[in-house]
Amino acid sequence: MTSLFKNIFKLCLAIIVFGGDVIANDLRVTDIPIQEGGRIKPLDTYARNQALAFYGKRKIKHENLSAIDWLLNLFTNPDKGLEQQIFNIRNPEVVNALELEWTNNFHKYSYNEIYPGVENQLTLIRSIFEKKEKDRDTFESQFAELYQNIMKYREIVSSLSCLLPLFTVYSPETAESLHISPGQSTSYAHIMSHRASLFDASQGILTKPENEWSETEREIALLLYNLQQASADEFAKALKIIPPSKNDSTGLWISPWELFDGREIEPHQDKIIKSLEKFLLARFQNDVSAQNAALKSYKAGVLSYPGERINFSVLKNESWLNKANLFTNSLVFYLLGFIFLGISWMIRPTLFRRIAFCSLILGFLLHTYGIFLRMVIMSRPPISTIYETVIFVGFVIVLFSLVIEYIRQDGLGVFLGSISGAMLHYVGFGYAADGDTLEMLVAVLNSNFWLATHVTTIILGYGTSLMAGLIGHLYLIEKIRVPKDSARLKSIYNNMFGVTLIALFFTLFGTILGGIWADQSWGRFWGWDPKENGALLIVLWQLMMVHMRLSGLAKPDKFALGMVLNNIIVIMAWFGVNLLSIGLHSYGFVSGIAVNIILFTIFELVTGFGTYYWARSKKRLAL
Numbered sequence: 245m246t247s248l249f250k251n252i253f254k255l256c257l258a259i260i261v262f263g264g265d266v267i268a269n270d271l272r273v274t275d276i277p278i279q280e281g282g283r284i285k286p287l288d289t290y291a292r293n294q295a296l297a298f299y300g301k302r303k304i305k306h307e308n309l310s311a312i313d314w315l316l317n318l319f320t321n322p323d324k325g326l327e328q329q330i331f332n333i334r335n336p337e338v339v340n341a342l343e344l345e346w347t348n349n350f351h352k353y354s355y356n357e358i359y360p361g362v363e364n365q366l367t368l369i370r371s372i373f374e375k376k377e378k379d380r381d382t383f384e385s386q387f388a389e390l391y392q393n394i395m396k397y398r399e400i401v402s403s404l405s406c407l408l409p410l411f412t413v414y415s416p417e418t419a420e421s422l423h424i425s426p427g428q429s430t431s432y433a434h435i436m437s438h439r440a441s442l443f444d445a446s447q448g449i450l451t452k453p454e455n456e457w458s459e460t461e462r463e464i465a466l467l468l469y470n471l472q473q474a475s476a477d478e479f480a481k482a483l484k485i486i487p488p489s490k491n492d493s494t495g496l497w498i499s500p501w502e503l504f505d506g507r508e509i510e511p512h513q514d515k516i517i518k519s520l521e522k523f524l525l526a527r528f529q530n531d532v533s534a535q536n537a538a539l540k541s542y543k544a545g546v547l548s549y550p551g552e553r554i555n556f557s558v559l560k561n562e563s564w565l566n567k568a569n570l571f572t573n574s575l576v577f578y579l580l581g582f583i584f585l586g587i588s589w590m591i592r593p594t595l596f597r598r599i600a601f602c603s604l605i606l607g608f609l610l611h612t613y614g615i616f617l618r619m620v621i622m623s624r625p626p627i628s629t630i631y632e633t634v635i636f637v638g639f640v641i642v643l644f645s646l647v648i649e650y651i652r653q654d655g656l657g658v659f660l661g662s663i664s665g666a667m668l669h670y671v672g673f674g675y676a677a678d679g680d681t682l683e684m685l686v687a688v689l690n691s692n693f694w695l696a697t698h699v700t701t702i703i704l705g706y707g708t709s710l711m712a713g714l715i716g717h718l719y720l721i722e723k724i725r726v727p728k729d730s731a732r733l734k735s736i737y738n739n740m741f742g743v744t745l746i747a748l749f750f751t752l753f754g755t756i757l758g759g760i761w762a763d764q765s766w767g768r769f770w771g772w773d774p775k776e777n778g779a780l781l782i783v784l785w786q787l788m789m790v791h792m793r794l795s796g797l798a799k800p801d802k803f804a805l806g807m808v809l810n811n812i813i814v815i816m817a818w819f820g821v822n823l824l825s826i827g828l829h830s831y832g833f834v835s836g837i838a839v840n841i842i843l844f845t846i847f848e849l850v851t852g853f854g855t856y857y858w859a860r861s862k863k864r865l866a867l
Contacts, residue, residue, distance in 0.1 A: 271543040274563040279484040279497035286559040291315040300332040319404040326355045337383050402480035406432040407521040415460040432474050487549040515545030562621050570614035575669040577607030582662035600658045608642050625696045627703050631675035638668030640707030702754030708747035709814045715740040716807035720855035737800045748786040755779045778817025808852035
């Protein structure tokens with residue numbers, strides 16, 4: 245029954261998002277498995293990540309090309325790919341160093357435009373790479389990044405050149421030895437698979453002067469020369485799309501060019517190579533049915549691999565997730581919820597508030613399904629990277645907002661959920677722009693049990709703590725707006741205090757569970773690590789605020805201010821300690837966020853204290 249509901253929901257989402265383009269059972273080119281970054285991912289994800297690195301977007305907008313079409317075009321027409329304006333250079337100083345022309349509106353350049361300038365700056369490049377990354381200025385960092393991208397791009401462009409039909413054989417004898425028809429074009433891979441026959445046919449050439457060669461012998465000599473020229477691409481090993489041999493214990497996949505370094509080609513590898521060769525030829529000829537047949541044969545070759553079986557359903561899920569943009573669509577519904585809520589403040593409050601609530605629910609469902617799919621794809625809880633924690637905290641806050649709105653039915657939950665959900669989605673998009681968001685776990689996090697207990701609990705603590713802070717903001721604003729509406733203020737305060745107690749529960753037990761995990765992993769329960777200190781500060785601050793409220797030292801407005809300030813502590817524990825780049829929690833290190841943290845801190849201090857003293861001044865004036 246669960247599977248039935250899952251499939252129905254997936255079908256509905258596909259119809260909504262794609263207009264009926266539902267996931268097919270047959271293998272699509274987007275789902276071709278490739279090993280990168282320690283995991284097997286679909287070719288679509290690889291293409292999107294490369295487009296992001298080179299172009300700055302996950303599709304080639306100025307040519308209206310999807311990432312996968314762009315990548316396949318590179319494979320089938322490498323020479324054109326070298327002329328394609330794909331590199332986005334953001335710094336005019338870098339452009340000037342390459343002796344190129346800087347334009348105001350279009351900063352895209354091709355490999356062939358950039359490479360001569362790179363060759364002229366090899367001395368500069370060597371000096372840059374002699375420096376540590378942290379010691380490079382902006383120009384040096386961007387120039388080094390461009391150089392690495394240029395080298396990687398050249399490798400990707402030639403990754404499948406060994407499978408392209410670049411060689412035409414006219415001699416009947418030579419064609420027969422290569423098992424092709426006279427006049428038929430064939431690939432480097434096909435010729436190398438019959439190199440013994442070609443070697444035998446070429447023996448007579450070595451013993452004759454060139455002027456005594458027959459036409460067949462001349463063709464063989466030319467073919468050998470062209471093969472030698474084509475072998476210059478054997479450095480292109482970026483595309484790891486072939487499973488290793490059955491005796492390879494490393495589990496590392498290999499590229500097509502690596503198969504022709506003299507090693508024995510196993511049956512599953514031979515089938516994969518021939519299927520890919522047929523696919524590229526069919527794509528070159530725009531024969532869709534032949535492409536589908538080649539992909540079917542390719543899938544059979546991968547499944548015949550004697551090692552770990554490839555789960556194609558997971559690859560399809562990831563490709564679908566890439567295309568669906570669930571979090572983007574979730575953001576749209578959150579923003580619509582806020583807009584409809586705003587309309588409800590002006591006309592027909594009940595109707596538009598309900599529409600806003602429904603919009604928030606739809607956004608939450610898409611948000612939830614996106615997180616669920618990520619869990620299915622990676623087989624772990626979705627909280628192992630900064631990006632994932634941002635998305636998960638947004639999920640937690642929206643969930644609590646829905647509960648609050650269901651209980652109160654006055655728009656408070658919709659307001660909190662739509663604002664926080666949208667803001668955290670935008671923060672997440674910033675981290676998603678760095679590349680692949682489905683990364684392999686670092687060793688310290690490689691435990692699904694502790695991810696599902698400690699990390700999930702502490703992230704729930706972050707989310708509920710921020711929720712309490714948001715309600716604190718709202719309380720102080722309402723204290724200014726309707727200072728005499730004691731019933732509404734008390735209701736908001738009760739919600740804030742309740743959420744604070746929930747936040748304290750999660751942060752306290754999350755910290756305790758973290759200590760137990762640290763004891764098992766590192767042999768000590770507590771080591772005053774920056775991340776540990778940050779979690780402890782949240783607990784201590786919340787304990788202090790609860791104690792002050794229960795003892796009467798903090799009235800509701802002071803308690804609200806305290807929870808607003810708690811947001812600063814949460815952000816420091818969540819993001820700020822990562823700027824220190826020290827401690828055993830090295831999996832969370834990030835850079836380039838110091839300014840954002842400072843701005844957030846200033847905003848919370850100004851708005852928190854500003855609204856607090858404004859509310860107090862209005863109260864004194866009223867007396």
